[in-house]
Amino acid sequence: MNTMIGTESNTKVGSRPSGRMAAYWAVTLILAFSIALSGIGQLMRYGGNVELVTNIGFPLYVTNILGAWKLLGVIAIVMPGFPRLKEWAYSGIFFLMTGAALSHAFAHDYGDYGFHVILPLFYAALAMASWALRPKSRRL
DSSP: OHHHHHHHHHHHHHHSOOHHHHHHHHHHHHHHHHHHHHHHHHHHTOTTHHHHHHTTTOOTTHHHHHHHHHHHHHHHHHSSSOHHHHHHHHHHHHHHHHHHHHHHHHTTOOOGGGHHHHHHHHHHHHHHHHHHHOOGGGOO
């Protein structure tokens, strides 16, 4: 009886991805896509990225720094291996996003309906969810 349960468990895990793995990849791909688009927008100074940074008093060159770090963080999270680098990338994205939310809040630049504060906090939550759901192969 125990052999049967163990066999079913192994077959179930080995034959198809678990719900946790599917959730990890769904959250991680949404996070990666969002942060990558944001980083590219900052590097290209596309759309409202110039105003977003300068309205809170940061110099324009900050877009180059933030954009580059965002893209490097996304690469680190998505690529296989390098679990310690992934830890740093997750923490970097978390600090970057919470720092953005706080910067906008302290500058009283909330955006429409608090968008400039809520969106970065949503990305920080996605980073925390991706980190928490990551499989053992992506952990230290």
